[in-house]
Amino acid sequence: MADELTYEAATARLEAIIKRLDSGEAGVRETLELVREGRALVEFCAAELDAVGRGLQELRLEELVARLEA
Amino acid sequence: MAPSRPQPRPEGIAGSPHAGPFPVGLYAAKLREELRKRARVQLFGEAFGFRAGRAKVFFELRDAGGALPCSMWRDAFEALNLGGDLADGTQVVAAGGPDFYPGSRTSSPAFSFAVGELRVAGEGDLLAQLEALRRGLAAEGLFAPQARLPRPALPRCIGVVCAEGSKAREDVLAGLRRRGWAGRVVWAFAPVQDRRAAPAVTRALQDLAAAPEVEVVVVARGGGSLADLFCFCDETLCRTVALLRVPVIASVGHHTDRTLLDDVAAVSCSTPTHAAEAAVPLHCAQARAAVHDAGARLAGHARRAVLDRARHLAHLSRAPGAHVARERRRLHQGLREVRASASRRAREERVALGERADGLARRAAAASGPGADAHRSRLEGFAAALAAHDPERVLARGFAVVEERAGGGIIAGAGEARAARALRVRFADGAVDATVDGPGG
Numbered sequence: 001m002a003d004e005l006t007y008e009a010a011t012a013r014l015e016a017i018i019k020r021l022d023s024g025e026a027g028v029r030e031t032l033e034l035v036r037e038g039r040a041l042v043e044f045c046a047a048e049l050d051a052v053g054r055g056l057q058e059l060r061l062e063e064l065v066a067r068l069e070a
Numbered sequence: 071m072a073p074s075r076p077q078p079r080p081e082g083i084a085g086s087p088h089a090g091p092f093p094v095g096l097y098a099a100k101l102r103e104e105l106r107k108r109a110r111v112q113l114f115g116e117a118f119g120f121r122a123g124r125a126k127v128f129f130e131l132r133d134a135g136g137a138l139p140c141s142m143w144r145d146a147f148e149a150l151n152l153g154g155d156l157a158d159g160t161q162v163v164a165a166g167g168p169d170f171y172p173g174s175r176t177s178s179p180a181f182s183f184a185v186g187e188l189r190v191a192g193e194g195d196l197l198a199q200l201e202a203l204r205r206g207l208a209a210e211g212l213f214a215p216q217a218r219l220p221r222p223a224l225p226r227c228i229g230v231v232c233a234e235g236s237k238a239r240e241d242v243l244a245g246l247r248r249r250g251w252a253g254r255v256v257w258a259f260a261p262v263q264d265r266r267a268a269p270a271v272t273r274a275l276q277d278l279a280a281a282p283e284v285e286v287v288v289v290a291r292g293g294g295s296l297a298d299l300f301c302f303c304d305e306t307l308c309r310t311v312a313l314l315r316v317p318v319i320a321s322v323g324h325h326t327d328r329t330l331l332d333d334v335a336a337v338s339c340s341t342p343t344h345a346a347e348a349a350v351p352l353h354c355a356q357a358r359a360a361v362h363d364a365g366a367r368l369a370g371h372a373r374r375a376v377l378d379r380a381r382h383l384a385h386l387s388r389a390p391g392a393h394v395a396r397e398r399r400r401l402h403q404g405l406r407e408v409r410a411s412a413s414r415r416a417r418e419e420r421v422a423l424g425e426r427a428d429g430l431a432r433r434a435a436a437a438s439g440p441g442a443d444a445h446r447s448r449l450e451g452f453a454a455a456l457a458a459h460d461p462e463r464v465l466a467r468g469f470a471v472v473e474e475r476a477g478g479g480i481i482a483g484a485g486e487a488r489a490a491r492a493l494r495v496r497f498a499d500g501a502v503d504a505t506v507d508g509p510g511g
Contacts (some may be wrong), residue, residue: 008223008224019168028375032372043362046358046365048226052226053354056253058254059255060257
């Protein structure tokens, strides 16, 4: 899916949000909306990192192919 | 070393038509002698697998029809000033003849073509073929598609093509560990040398790319000669890689060996460890710290967004009250000043009135002093004197007062009486009017 969120897109947006918040130019409504969006991105990034931090899982190609064909 | 003892000659093979048995060392020495008798010739082919020993250098001379192991005295080779070793695929002309090292009980025999003279003939056929293919693929634009593929910063699943049990596999794992990455690895083990390698690697890559969860593929192999790596210059393999949906990271051979796979792949790395690091561009521990930091900063902004504004609002809401309190204080102060001023003024008035009262009292006291009786007697004397001269008392004694009737003025002489004519004569018991008739007698 072309619109699927990627880790790099999430971190790029997160950086932009924090930059905007750090500028102090955002009003209270915008600040709270940016914080809500940022929190969702942080949760997404943390989940992505968790997915590659639970322990190495090794699989042979034949097993993967068999699983796909099953 | 223990001295060799002559072995007793064993019985030969019964019924064999061949002479012997002879000691093998004797035969080996004879073979060398026979080989050395052969004519010296010049051969040409491509040199591969060059290595330098202590006294000799060794390489293989190959062409499509066959190959020969070659050796050359090291000092003779260095005298050629070729600037190091012979790159694989270098086409050379070698002059010499066959030789045989007979070996011994403790060393292996070896056959070689003993090279006495050598000349580099030009670029080898293999390299020429490789360059032609490289130019063709480049002209078709097949080096670009992989480079254009987006590479995930944090893939969940990585495919790896390498030889099973190879050092490359361990290096890939070490690279992934260095990144702190512990996701899913799909191993596609394949031969990475000889004629079976290219089709097997091609198939493995196609199968890995067909799995939707595989986000990036690493092809890893340790160093080797160009001939060993030539399977990674296979045209079918390179065309397949160029059109794969997933980015391929190649680490084949050492950095000095550039295969066509390195050209078509998304990234070319010098070692399998680097290839693994390129597959996971992100350092996971650092990324975790960065995400945690971002979360903390967001929380700080959220807190400040509410608290700072609440503080500001509280400040604003306090302002009118503070203003009223300030005004109240000011009015109280004014009131106190007015009161102080009034009481000061009253005090001053009281003092002034007291002083005036004191003055009056003093004057009153002075007026009612011991001389008052004397004054009273004198006044009574004056009153008696005045009473004696009262005209009313004269009338009582029988005198009359003549007054002008019209004006009431006292007529004191006859002339005035004549002039007035109408007179009023007042007696003690009443008045009568009179008129002047004449001058009188």
